[in-house]
Amino acid sequence: MxxxxxxxxxxxxxxxxxxxxxxxxxxxxxxxxxxxxxxxxxxxxxxxxxxxxxxxxxxxxxxxxxxxxxxxxxxxxxxxxxxxGAMLRDFAIVATACEVDIERAKRAGLVGTIALVLGTVLPFIFGACLAWAFGFRDAVSISTIGAGAVTYIVGPVTGAALGAAPVIVTLSIAIGVVKAILVMIATPMAARFISLDNPRTAMVFGGMMGTVSGVTAGLAATDRRLVPYGALTATFHTGLGCLLAPSILYFTVLAVIH
Structure with missing residues (x-):
């Protein structure tokens, strides 16, 4: 029975x-x-x-x-x-960004745009240097791991586009997850020192850090009202990374190592 x-x-x-x-x-x-x-x-x-x-x-x-x-x-x-999966993940991200006040978002202006670009390029460079330090010498592996340092979503997207080996894609996800966890933990501790207390700085922060999960969780622990603003630019950051990493940044790596 x-x-x-x-x-x-x-x-x-x-x-x-x-x-x-x-x-x-x-x-x-x-x-x-x-x-x-x-x-x-x-x-x-x-x-x-x-x-x-x-x-x-x-x-x-x-x-x-x-x-x-x-x-x-x-x-x-x-x-x-x-x-x-991607469907519910993207739905959750879009739903979070729907709470943004457009007038406040506009105040980020040029600073937010610069933060978005730097937040994509600088982590990629860091990840690429890390890959090189651990002995990877081909442009595909270096670019995929560098993309993982942007976010753990950009890493596998780049790896799939460039034909990276599964182990390299896994490494790119791992470095992205570590970054997300570090951002989650460090955001509440650093908020007072970087004046993370208004929508504009939240958008700049989201653009620089990039990882949607890390930014949203970190801001939730700091001030829940800032979550939609950080999530907005962090979401754009992911999209920008998916565009740049397998194209411009990959060809840049290819040119540098050859």
Whole structure:
């Protein structure tokens, strides 16, 4: 009887895998926020803790199933693959930016544009130098890892466009995730020193840092009212990186190493 009930429950969860995914993510976020408030007093945002937990769960899922998609290889948790896909991710980013006051956004002006360009080029250079320091000498690998330092979305997009090896794409994602976590943790600590207390500086900050998840979580821990403004330029930053990294920046790397 117990086996039959468990089989029915498993079938029910698999049939509603997307709802299960939302429930699991909700539980992880609740647990992460509890750790954030009780152990770090909010200094480390719950999103940063949730990302670490998510990476550990993905690693466990891969080990357990022998698959390549983390937890989504577990039949009951297959909905996580859809929930974590590009469609819902982009929808969430656009929904966040919809809260922006256009008149305030215009005040960023030229400074915001410069921050956007520098926030794309400088991390790319850093990532490319890091790749070179670790022994990579081909333009595709260097550009892909450099793009990962822009954001963990730009890295795989660039790698796919240039035909990079899967291990290189994985490294580009890893460096982008590390950057996102560092931005999450450092933003509340640095906010007072960089006057991160108004929409204009939030937009400049989003343009310089670039990582949408890092910027939004960091600003949420600093001042929730600034989240839409930082997310707006961070979103443009991702798009700009996807345009520049596999084209102009790649050809620049190609010219430099040859």
């Amino acid at each position: 117990i086996d039959i009930n468990l089989e029915r429950l498993s079938h029910l969860l698999e049939a509603n895998s997307l709802l299960v995914a939302f429930a699991v993510v909700g539980i992880v976020m609740w647990f992460s926020n509890m750790i954030s408030s009780r152990l770090t007093r909010g200094r480390i945002h719950g999103s940063a803790i949730a990302i670490i937990i998510g990476l550990l769960l993905a690693y466990w899922g891969g080990l357990t199933t022998g698959g390549h998609k983390g937890l989504s290889d577990v039949p009951v948790l297959s909905g996580i693959g859809l929930m974590g």
